[in-house]
Amino acid sequence: MIGVLYASNRSERPFDRDDVSLLATLAAHAAIALDNARLLSETSVALDELNTASTLLREHTKGIERASDAHDRFTQLILRGGDVNDVAAAVSEVLAGALWVLDTENRTLATTAGSSDNLSIDVPGMTAAARTAGRAVRRDNWWAVCVTAGPEALGTLLLHSEHKLNEYDQRTFERAALVTALLLLLRRSVAETESRVKGELLDDLLDGPLRDIDNLRERARRVGADLDGPHTLVVARSASGDRSRLIAAASFLAGQLRGLSTERQGAVVLLVPLDDPGKAARKVCRELTGALSAPVTAGASAAIERPEQVPAARREARRCLEALEALGRDGEGASAAELGFLGVLLGDRRDITPFVRRTIGPVLDYDAERGTDLIGTLQAYFTNDRNLARTREALQIHVNTVTQRLERITKLLDDGWQQPDRSMEVQVALRLHLVSRRSAG
Numbered sequence: 001m002i003g004v005l006y007a008s009n010r011s012e013r014p015f016d017r018d019d020v021s022l023l024a025t026l027a028a029h030a031a032i033a034l035d036n037a038r039l040l041s042e043t044s045v046a047l048d049e050l051n052t053a054s055t056l057l058r059e060h061t062k063g064i065e066r067a068s069d070a071h072d073r074f075t076q077l078i079l080r081g082g083d084v085n086d087v088a089a090a091v092s093e094v095l096a097g098a099l100w101v102l103d104t105e106n107r108t109l110a111t112t113a114g115s116s117d118n119l120s121i122d123v124p125g126m127t128a129a130a131r132t133a134g135r136a137v138r139r140d141n142w143w144a145v146c147v148t149a150g151p152e153a154l155g156t157l158l159l160h161s162e163h164k165l166n167e168y169d170q171r172t173f174e175r176a177a178l179v180t181a182l183l184l185l186l187r188r189s190v191a192e193t194e195s196r197v198k199g200e201l202l203d204d205l206l207d208g209p210l211r212d213i214d215n216l217r218e219r220a221r222r223v224g225a226d227l228d229g230p231h232t233l234v235v236a237r238s239a240s241g242d243r244s245r246l247i248a249a250a251s252f253l254a255g256q257l258r259g260l261s262t263e264r265q266g267a268v269v270l271l272v273p274l275d276d277p278g279k280a281a282r283k284v285c286r287e288l289t290g291a292l293s294a295p296v297t298a299g300a301s302a303a304i305e306r307p308e309q310v311p312a313a314r315r316e317a318r319r320c321l322e323a324l325e326a327l328g329r330d331g332e333g334a335s336a337a338e339l340g341f342l343g344v345l346l347g348d349r350r351d352i353t354p355f356v357r358r359t360i361g362p363v364l365d366y367d368a369e370r371g372t373d374l375i376g377t378l379q380a381y382f383t384n385d386r387n388l389a390r391t392r393e394a395l396q397i398h399v400n401t402v403t404q405r406l407e408r409i410t411k412l413l414d415d416g417w418q419q420p421d422r423s424m425e426v427q428v429a430l431r432l433h434l435v436s437r438r439s440a441g
Contacts, residue, residue: 002038005030059166071172074179084110084183091176095169097143097161101180102127104153113160127156136170143170145177147184154184201225202260202271205310213307224258230275231259232335233301233313234284235321237267239330240294249291253284267321269314275303277335281320285333295331297324302337359429362412374412377405379434382427386418 005027015023073090076082084101088110092099098113106123121142129137130144131153137144143159157177165173201219205227220227238246243266250268254261259272268288274280281300288296299320301313320336337354357364363374377395381402384390392399409417416422 002031002034071175074175082183083187084180087176087180087183088112091157091159091173094172095159095161095165096163097159099160100158101147102156102158104155106156109155119158119160121158121160123158126158130156136165136173138165143173145174147177147181149181149185154181200262202262202269202310205260205271205307206262206264206269206314207311216307220260223260224255225260226258226273227307229273230303230305231271232274232277232280232303233310233317234270234272234281234298234333235264235267235300235314235317236270236284236288236296236298236333237321237325238288238292238294238296240292242292242294245292246288246296249288250284252291253287264314267318269317271310277302278333278338281333281335283333285331289331297321297330298333299324300333300335302335356429356433359425360413360433363409364433366408366412374405374409375430375433377402378409378426378430381406382430 005023007023073094074087088099088101089112092112099111100108100113100119101110102123103109106127121139126137126139126142126144127146129139130146131148133146134148135145141160141162143161143165145157146153147155147157157173157180159173201216201223204216217227236246236250240246243263246268247261247263250261250263250270254270254272257270257272257274259270261268261270263269270284272280272284274283277300281298284300285296285298288298299317299322301317301320304310304313316336320334320339323339324330324332324334337358360375360378363378366372367374377391380391380394384394388399388402392402395402413422413426417426
């Protein structure tokens, strides 16, 4: 029974046999039409379901193919010694989106787009959600998954894609986090091994005596360092107390500069191939301060030319560091030469020429070029307690001449040369110059 065909007249009259037969025939046709319509509807639904299943199957197949392709690419990049940049490029291509590899402080380690500093998403919130969930999480068009090694969080993968990720894509994304964790652990292991080797080499240089220089040079060459040529030794320390991060940051910086680093007495020691001690100290100070997010103070020795000079350079750099801390200059970097006469007292080699030249060099050059004696005027001025009248008598010249010479000295040394600190340096430099000149004569 699929329905009822009902017929009636407006006025009473009997239905004869032909009417009943005709109605039955019409009912049979109606049954056929209704059944065909039902079958057509069922066929249409079946076709829709088949199309849907086919679409899902295609997507399923594509997802499996993408996952298989990603697996092969991850395996190949690990075997050929790839890094997180290769992982980022592979994931970005497979999942058709921009990827960021972030460290535990949400700083960008690698990316296929730009920096993570100005992203239109709450990066700390996304990374925290991914770490809590332990799987890929989504917010709008953004996906995040935590990079972990056991209980230790190593960073986060952040993906921006206009395409919705299916379950296979999500698994690929999560597998990429595992591969990234493996590569980060490998990089850490290599860095720790290299740091240990470099530290042992620098320890040997510091401890001395150096019996086999050629062997030390060969060991340095194997870790990418070169002991020949000018180097600066820098000793740095931080009051933050985070010793492990300071050592790691110093090792990383030394690797970038193709130098060596180790740890001694709560401070890090770096031997870097830079011939400007002041710039070397400030670079170490700036880089380590940025890595620790805490002030780091760095003292540098004078530039050295031979490995045998390393122990003495370390003592000089350490005294420079202690002088900076004693002067309240925490968070700064400087060389012994830049500390003025203190640097002369701190240095092992007592090389007074750089200090004298930097302090009163313009006056010496002026006298040498013009045959004047401003140095003599300067000496008489300080000998007579800066009294113009007594200075005039000592030099046997007019007081106006004394004034003019002092004005010339001010132009050469700048207006602050008579301030207490500068005045002391000028007097020390003047005395050292006179003593060295008498010794030479």
